[in-house]
Amino acid sequence: MRRPPAGVWFITPGHSPGRFPAAYGCGADVILVDLEDSVPAGEKAEARRNAAGFFTAPGPAGSIRGVRISSPTTRDGILDLVAICGFPARPDVVLVSKVESARDIEVVAGALDEPGHLPYLYGLVETPRALQELPSIVRADRIAGVGFGTADYAAVAGSSKGWEAMLHARSALVACAAAAGIPAVDSPFYDLGDAEGLRRESERVKALGFAGKCCVHPDQLPAVAGVFTPAAEEVAAARAIVAAAEQAGGRIVRVDGQMVGPPMVRAARALLARVQARPVQEVTS
Known part of the structure; x- marks a missing residue:
C-alpha cells in the first residue's frame, strides 16, 4: 500500500503562475497549487487554467504535486473538479477544503478516480461542524489524511488563532486521525515575521502527533523542515x-x-x- 505523504507542505496561489518555479524548487515534500482561499473570486477561472500547467512543467525528480480545491458542496468546488478532469497531467494529492462529512471525500473520489490514477485525498478540517463529524470523516473509504485550517476555524468559532484557542481542535484531529491510521498535517503559520513563533508552533504540533505542517512562504520551509525531518x-x-x-x-x-x-x-x-x-x-x- 502506498504511504500517504506528510512532512513539509507548500501552497502557492493558482492565479500567480510566476510563483510556480519557486514552488517547484522550494524543497517541500508536497507542493500544492491553490484554487481556493488565496485566489480572488474574479480570478478563479484563470487559476484553474494555470493549474493545468502546474502539473506538466518540469521540476525536481520525485516531487509530489497536488491541488487544493474548494469545497465540493460549492459551485467553485464543482468547477475545480471539472477542470482537474481535463488536466493533461493529474495531481498526486487533492486537498479538499472545508470537509464536513465523509460524503465530501466520496464525491471527490467519484469525480477524479480512474483506472491507473487514485490521488491521495486529504480532507481539510476548518469548522467546528467538521470537528464533530471527524470520527466518520476519517473513516471515509478514500481518505488518505487530514489537514487543519486555523484561520477558517477561528473565524467560524469566533476565537483567536492562538495556541491555547486551537489546542482542543488540534488534539481531537490528531486523535481521530491516529485512530484511523492516517496522517494529520497542520495549518500554516501566518505571521511571516515571527520565525521563532513558527519554530515553536512546529515543535508543539509535532509533539501532539502531527506528521507535517503547511507553509505559505518559502522562507518558512527551513524552520518547518528542521522540525519534521528526522535528525x-x-x-x-x-x-x-x-x-x-x-x-x-x-x-x-x-x-x-x-x-x-x-x-x-x-x-x-x-x-x-x-x-x-x-x-x-x-x-x-
Whole structure:
C-alpha cells in the first residue's frame, strides 16, 4: 500500500503562475497549487487554467504535486473538479477544503478516480461542524489524511488563532486521525515575521502527533523542515531500538538506559519507514 505523504507542505496561489518555479524548487515534500482561499473570486477561472500547467512543467525528480480545491458542496468546488478532469497531467494529492462529512471525500473520489490514477485525498478540517463529524470523516473509504485550517476555524468559532484557542481542535484531529491510521498535517503559520513563533508552533504540533505542517512562504520551509525531518541521531536511536527488540524476541529491553516496550518499538519502526522516502537532517553542534 502506498504511504500517504506528510512532512513539509507548500501552497502557492493558482492565479500567480510566476510563483510556480519557486514552488517547484522550494524543497517541500508536497507542493500544492491553490484554487481556493488565496485566489480572488474574479480570478478563479484563470487559476484553474494555470493549474493545468502546474502539473506538466518540469521540476525536481520525485516531487509530489497536488491541488487544493474548494469545497465540493460549492459551485467553485464543482468547477475545480471539472477542470482537474481535463488536466493533461493529474495531481498526486487533492486537498479538499472545508470537509464536513465523509460524503465530501466520496464525491471527490467519484469525480477524479480512474483506472491507473487514485490521488491521495486529504480532507481539510476548518469548522467546528467538521470537528464533530471527524470520527466518520476519517473513516471515509478514500481518505488518505487530514489537514487543519486555523484561520477558517477561528473565524467560524469566533476565537483567536492562538495556541491555547486551537489546542482542543488540534488534539481531537490528531486523535481521530491516529485512530484511523492516517496522517494529520497542520495549518500554516501566518505571521511571516515571527520565525521563532513558527519554530515553536512546529515543535508543539509535532509533539501532539502531527506528521507535517503547511507553509505559505518559502522562507518558512527551513524552520518547518528542521522540525519534521528526522535528525540523524533520531534515526540512529530508532535503529538501535528495533535491533534490540528483534534480538530480544519482542521482550521488553533496556536501550541507552531506558526501558523499551512494544509501543516504543512501533514508534521506532514508523520513524524508520518515514525516512525511507525522506532525507535525514544532519545534526550539527
